[in-house]
Amino acid sequence: MSSANNQKRHTLEEEFQRRLFDAEANPAPDLWARIDHDLTVQENKGYKKSAQFYRQLAAACFVLFALTGSLLAFYYNRNLPMGASPQGIAARPEAGQASLAPVTPEAAMQAYLEQRAEPAGAAQPQTAQAIPKPGTRGVAGSEARHSAQAVAITGGQGEMGTYYNAGAGYSPFLGYSVAPTARQGKGFVSGGVPGSIGSGINGPWATSGNRYSQIISWERITITFGIESNAGQSVPQRNSGLAAESRSFVEMSEQQNAVRQQQSQQQATVLASTLNKESDKAAAHNSRDNRWSLSLAYAPGYFEQNIGLPEPSRVSSSRMGIASSSSDVNASQESFRNMSAARNEYQDMTAPAFSYTMEVKTGFKLKEKLKLLTGIGYSENTARTKSNYVVRQFWFKPRTKEQFEMSPSTIFLSSLKNDFASDSISVARTGEAFDVDYKYRYLSIPVGLQYEHGIARDWFVYVAGGVAANFMLESSVSASTNEVQAVNYSPKDEESPFRQVQMSGNASVGIGKRLTPNLTLALGPEVRNYFSTLVADPENAMAPQGRPYALGLNVALNYQLGAGRK
Amino acid sequence: MAGKRDMQRLLYDLYSKKMMVVCLRYAPTSFEAEDMMQEGFVKVFANIQNFKRDCPLEFWVRRIMINTALKQLRQKSLMTVSHETEEAGNIASADVNLTGYSMDELLGMIQSLAPRYRMVFNLYAIEGYNHKEIGEMLGISEGTSKSQYSRARVILQGMLERQDKIYQEHVISQ
Numbered sequence: 001m002s003s004a005n006n007q008k009r010h011t012l013e014e015e016f017q018r019r020l021f022d023a024e025a026n027p028a029p030d031l032w033a034r035i036d037h038d039l040t041v042q043e044n045k046g047y048k049k050s051a052q053f054y055r056q057l058a059a060a061c062f063v064l065f066a067l068t069g070s071l072l073a074f075y076y077n078r079n080l081p082m083g084a085s086p087q088g089i090a091a092r093p094e095a096g097q098a099s100l101a102p103v104t105p106e107a108a109m110q111a112y113l114e115q116r117a118e119p120a121g122a123a124q125p126q127t128a129q130a131i132p133k134p135g136t137r138g139v140a141g142s143e144a145r146h147s148a149q150a151v152a153i154t155g156g157q158g159e160m161g162t163y164y165n166a167g168a169g170y171s172p173f174l175g176y177s178v179a180p181t182a183r184q185g186k187g188f189v190s191g192g193v194p195g196s197i198g199s200g201i202n203g204p205w206a207t208s209g210n211r212y213s214q215i216i217s218w219e220r221i222t223i224t225f226g227i228e229s230n231a232g233q234s235v236p237q238r239n240s241g242l243a244a245e246s247r248s249f250v251e252m253s254e255q256q257n258a259v260r261q262q263q264s265q266q267q268a269t270v271l272a273s274t275l276n277k278e279s280d281k282a283a284a285h286n287s288r289d290n291r292w293s294l295s296l297a298y299a300p301g302y303f304e305q306n307i308g309l310p311e312p313s314r315v316s317s318s319r320m321g322i323a324s325s326s327s328d329v330n331a332s333q334e335s336f337r338n339m340s341a342a343r344n345e346y347q348d349m350t351a352p353a354f355s356y357t358m359e360v361k362t363g364f365k366l367k368e369k370l371k372l373l374t375g376i377g378y379s380e381n382t383a384r385t386k387s388n389y390v391v392r393q394f395w396f397k398p399r400t401k402e403q404f405e406m407s408p409s410t411i412f413l414s415s416l417k418n419d420f421a422s423d424s425i426s427v428a429r430t431g432e433a434f435d436v437d438y439k440y441r442y443l444s445i446p447v448g449l450q451y452e453h454g455i456a457r458d459w460f461v462y463v464a465g466g467v468a469a470n471f472m473l474e475s476s477v478s479a480s481t482n483e484v485q486a487v488n489y490s491p492k493d494e495e496s497p498f499r500q501v502q503m504s505g506n507a508s509v510g511i512g513k514r515l516t517p518n519l520t521l522a523l524g525p526e527v528r529n530y531f532s533t534l535v536a537d538p539e540n541a542m543a544p545q546g547r548p549y550a551l552g553l554n555v556a557l558n559y560q561l562g563a564g565r566k
Numbered sequence: 567m568a569g570k571r572d573m574q575r576l577l578y579d580l581y582s583k584k585m586m587v588v589c590l591r592y593a594p595t596s597f598e599a600e601d602m603m604q605e606g607f608v609k610v611f612a613n614i615q616n617f618k619r620d621c622p623l624e625f626w627v628r629r630i631m632i633n634t635a636l637k638q639l640r641q642k643s644l645m646t647v648s649h650e651t652e653e654a655g656n657i658a659s660a661d662v663n664l665t666g667y668s669m670d671e672l673l674g675m676i677q678s679l680a681p682r683y684r685m686v687f688n689l690y691a692i693e694g695y696n697h698k699e700i701g702e703m704l705g706i707s708e709g710t711s712k713s714q715y716s717r718a719r720v721i722l723q724g725m726l727e728r729q730d731k732i733y734q735e736h737v738i739s740q
Contacts (some may be wrong), residue, residue: 015663025586
């Protein structure tokens with residue numbers, strides 16, 4: 001029999017223990033500085049961890065709002081008219097320039113009649129006064145320039161003209177133009193007597209006493225002469241070929257009426273065309289209004305946390321069983337058996353509890369059938385195990401073998417970490433089974449696409465997929481017995497073994513029905529898979545860690561903004 | 567925070583010398599012993615709120631140091647799991663007197679042992695665990711623990727005998 005089997009301690013052990021157990025040695029002088037540095041780094045890590053959570057939340061919100069803002073900007077930019085300045089009817093002078101308002105044809109005619117009634121001599125100073133000047137008769141400088149250009153068309157004799165209209169796109173006989181061009185907007189009616197002061201009109205017909213009127217607009221220049229038989233003096237016959245035929249006002253008026261009618265018809269045609277375009281644009285506008293929708297989704301389901309329990313051999317290789325074995329040789333084996341039984345029990349008895357996800361999303365129709373969805377959501381994932389076993393952890397005092405027991409915990413919780421913890425673990429069976437509830441609450445920001453395809457008048461099928469950033473709000477492991485310590489971790493809890501931010505992907509397919517022109521209801525199965533494990537440091541966990549997933553039924557109400565589909 | 571750090575410094579000053587020897591017994595070199603002690607004290611301060619006051623604080627700190635040492639050695643694969651069942655030869659149980667040896671000489675002897683022998687010897691001879699407990703702590707069988715302890719003991723006795731012989735030759739020559 002070897003001495004190794006002999007539990008009796010010999011002098012060698014006693015001597016070494018006497019000399020070394022309470023011996024002291026000076027550590028390196030800089031050791032405290034290194035520990036201090038490590039502690040500082042660790043503390044900062046804690047701050048960084050919580051700061052990182054808020055940074056990620058802020059970044060996700062920023063991306064969400066930037067995305068929404070970009071879509072809004074894109075949407076509204078597309079609705080802006082191509083030209084900056086309105087034309088045609090919209091080009092009418094502003095209210096502040098009321099004095100520049102074009103006169104009506106009736107007023108023009110009235111002016112003409114007044115001119116007819118005036119003596120020729122008296123007309124001269126009036127026409128001279130009618131020279132457009134900035135500020136006179138309320139005509140602005142720019143309008144005066146336009147008028148001066150118009151006068152230049154008639155031969156550069158601006159002094160002859162009396163401006164009746166300087167408004168853009170207006171002539172007294174044609175009214176407002178409905179199809180303006182670059183040349184439009186200048187016109188006036190003038191009248192006068194050739195040979196008057198400042199008159200530059202020369203020619204055989206420009207004898208003194210011949211009244212004429214000229215109507216100049218961008219469409220046409222009409223000059224009408226009225227030959228005065230002033231003092232019984234007749235117009236020389238030689239002039240008749242050159243002078244315009246004198247016509248009565250009635251004839252002229254009829255002719256002008258005919259022109260006005262024709263122009264009115266053209267105007268009506270163009271106006272109708274414009275209105276049609278506006279109508280189309282309004283329809284397109286309404287169509288774009290319908291791009292936006294609001295959606296409320298609710299998905300109850302089955303959640304699989306995908307966390308196993310460690311192999312009993314792995315636990316026993318490190319710590320299991322020491323506590324029991326001190327008093328009972330078979331205790332360790334019993335603990336080992338209990339661990340195996342607890343593991344089987346965990347696998348068999350872990351069942352999904354009520355889990356759900358709620359999301360409020362805004363939808364933007366990218367194409368006729370394709371919709372971009374984003375918003376904010378809340379999810380609560382739970383699972384439940386019925387267990388008969390608790391984990392007891394112990395400290396031991398050397399030599400005396402005195403035990404110190406820590407608070408009992410569930411097997412699940414003790415397997416999430418693999419740090420220094422305790423000297424030993426003992427798995428004990430309780431007298432009565434108890435429930436262990438696992439709960440994980442998340443705030444999520446989803447972004448996804450949904451494709452819809454109509455299959456009947458009010459029915460459609462959809463396929464949806466997307467990703468979400470899930471921010472842990474709370475994680476807890478609680479038991480229905482007082483024997484086991486419940487734990488509850490907040491996002492700031494540094495002790496939490498769970499990951500604070502989880503990315504997940506989801507896919508759903510289903511069928512929908514249009515309840516009203518604006519409201520649709522969609523229903524279909526949904527699968528949501530998390531891209532990483534629940535535990536933040538799976539490498540150091542004793543239990544095998546997988547990626548959690550959830551299977552559920554997606555129920556979504558969608559409200560289409562705008563007119564909706566008829 | 568400053569106050570907290572001062573208290574941590576007081577705790578460090580109180581136990582650092584004893585814990586240094588603990589780490590020196592488990593580590594092969596003083597540099598590694600300091601690494602163990604550094605990590606151990608960081609764990610102590612990080613988990614001080616878990617101390618239940620149901621055992622002496624010194625014991626709690628010592629246990630963390632030992633577990634830290636075991637963890638480090640496990641990570642460095644210095645503690646290869648062995649399933650040796652070979653029985654060591656009979657070990658003489660003659661009286662041993664280590665009074666004439668300095669602490670450095672004794673630590674040097676322990677440090678010169680192979681890592682797995684060193685672990686078992688420390689846990690059994692100095693910490694006071696039995697072989698079953700040691701086997702479960704190190705993930706080896708009880709028999710392996712006994713076997714390795716026997717070998718460690720033989721080696722140490724050999725070292726002591728050699729030291730004694732050198733000492734006696736030195737005295738005779740004088």
